[in-house]
Amino acid sequence: MKGAIFCGYAEFIEQNHGLMTWLEIIDKSELATSSSFIATELYDDNILVELLTITSDILGVTVSEILTSFGKILFPKLMEAAKHHVDKCDNIFDFLDHVENVIHIEVKKADPLAYTPSLILDKISNNKLLLKYTSHRQVCFLAEGLIYGAANHFNQQVTIEHISCTHQGDKHCLMKVTTD
Ligand code: HEM
Missing domain, CATH: 1.10.260 (434 Repressor (Amino-terminal Domain))
Structure with missing residues (x-):
């Protein structure tokens, strides 16, 4: 890492x-x-x-609580390195799409040894999005904290519900992100 x-x-x-x-x-x-x-x-x-x-x-x-709190604090530091990528994003859902399709791809271009998770997004309504997190590192709670941090950046309130989680024996990790 x-x-x-x-x-x-x-x-x-x-x-x-x-x-x-x-x-x-x-x-x-x-x-x-x-x-x-x-x-x-x-x-x-x-x-x-x-x-x-x-x-x-x-x-x-718990480790999951630590990861979520850490993600919230880590987000602004990661964002420093990606400011120039996100001029066109003004909300958390567009930004998450940008993370998956631009930012993490640029991270891997800059360092071929870097490894980032796959974030598959399915916007189910204007204020609800399903996010499937996949990574051998299984730090979905870090992703959760980063999403809270990103929402804060866009002055939005989000709630994140872990619908299924590999740490609970499920086959995949799925979160429902709802904006107020
Ligand atoms: C809400 C937004 C974001 C989410 C949910 C997210 C998710 C994650 C997660 C969970 C990891 C840990 C590795 C793993 O799971 O396997 C990670 C790694 C990383 N992300 Fe993101 N990320 C976000 C935004 C960003 C931004 C803005 C940057 C800025 C460049 C960034 C750059 C990185 C880098 C450099 C790593 C480490 C790669 C490595 O260790 O090889 N991410 N991301």
């Missing part, structure tokens, strides 16, 4: 729980070799899984 995600995670923990908590997480990690990450480097996915598990033990919150 891209170092940018790890840099965002370090910032998220430091800002919300303090530097000492971040250093404690790193001390307990067997896979992380340093408390600093380089945004452009690629790191083993297992490092993030381990950091999330340690964070969950220390803070007493």
Whole structure:
């Protein structure tokens, strides 16, 4: 996974729980070799899984809750790198389409080793969209947090319902996104 995600995670923990908590997480990690990450480097996915598990033990919150909160904070940082792509988007549904069909494709063009999830969208009405998330990383709750972050960017309120989830034994991960 891209170092940018790890840099965002370090910032998220430091800002919300303090530097000492971040250093404690790193001390307990067997896979992380340093408390600093380089945004452009690629790191083993297992490092993030381990950091999330340690964070969950220390803070007493579930990994899915951590991922959703992290996604909300990560979104504006990712958006910094994609501002020039989204001039034409003025709402969350058009933007999600743009993420799948432009932004994540550009990410992979810029770095062929980058891996982004597949987000299949089905707009079922003006204010409801089904989103099928697929990735071997299975971080659908990070996607959920990013969508909340994106809605905030467009000054929209959304509710996200996980209709089915691979973490619950379902064959795929499907979310219903509703705007107010
Ligand atoms: C609501 C909007 C977005 C959603 C739902 C979304 C979803 C995700 C998720 C869930 C991941 C984690 C990897 C995985 O699931 O396998 C990811 C990775 C990533 N996304 Fe997005 N994303 C969004 C917007 C953006 C934006 C605006 C950028 C800006 C360039 C971006 C760039 C990236 C990059 C660089 C990665 C890491 C790739 C890697 O580790 O190889 N995303 N995205």
